[in-house]
Amino acid sequence: MLRDDLRTLWTEPRPPDAAARVWRDWALLGAGLGGVVLEATLREDVVWRPVAVVFAVWLCVLPLWRRTRPLATVTLAFGSMILLQVASLIAAPREPVGLYTGLVVLVLVYALPRWGSGREIVLGGAVILGAFVLSVVTDETPAGEQVAGFVFLFLPGLIGAAVRFLATARERQLEQVRSREREQLARELHDTVAHHVSAMVIRAQAGRVLAGTDPAAAVEALEEVEEEGARTLEEMRAMVAALRDRGAGAELAPPAGVADLERLVRAPGGRLRVDLKLDSALESLPPAVDAAVYRIVQESVTNAMRHAVNATEVVVRVTAERHTVRVSVRDNGQRTGRGRDGYGLAGLRERAALLGGRLQAGPGSDQGWHVEAELPRGRTESGAHPRPRR
Structure with missing residues (x-):
């Protein structure tokens, strides 16, 4: 089992969402260089001052690449620390060489398990451990201080690993939400298409019966329509049955749509008044879009009921x-800075994208929380607009 765990760690890929640089990188660089200047100017006990200053500047610059090159930055930083330790061991200076600003290397220790692959984590950890062992061998420090130094050095790495685990777990949950939303959409599309295909089969059967005069060509055509329609219906049922969770019963009732929004917002138990206004031209929506509109309003109103601070009203416009x-859903609560979507909004964004639309959610410019969605009335190809229903 241990061998399998090590093999899994060794083959673990890098996280896919690593940013090259953000504003915090430049802030860290500025703070580090400022610390170097202050130490080089104010401290009188700096050993090998030019070497210590260059070394500290080097350590401050390396974190700029800590996300995209975690192993390289750790190797360069702790490799240079090993070389400096060896040089100081040969020259035997009175005090350790370096500036306190060199503690910036702890950022690299954090970044290695946070952004590195499994192979990089193992190799980089070996480099860090080697630098620590060399410092223990060369410095005559008590065992208690050595243990404290070990914990101090590797604690950022544990924090980085924990943050990575939480981010991975959240991404896995979001993917499950997206998968359930795709499954729900597939079920709704299946029910809609199955209805039309069933009607096609029935009409084909009727056409064959009505061909009383036995026109051979018409009968053959009707038989082909019937056969093709039945085959399509069977294959589609098999495909969606594989997508559905076997533990959950299949919903035979048609999905809720725009026509059900009045009943939704009038449901008892809501603590906010819902102001709903619908256009009169919403009767002929495609079933998938119709169901998506209902789901967006349902999730947005539910979130407002649960999370809106000091709100009295939710305004819904379709x-x-x-x-x-x-679709627009806005509440008049206090403006909040909820930074990331919940799983419900993530699923709705996935549904909107699958239909070729988009959904945005966030705090309003003046107050409350706003959800805005735009959905196409029907899928188009090559930029052509969908034909109106007859």
């Missing part, structure tokens, strides 16, 4: 244009 449907 407007139809020639080629798009727009």
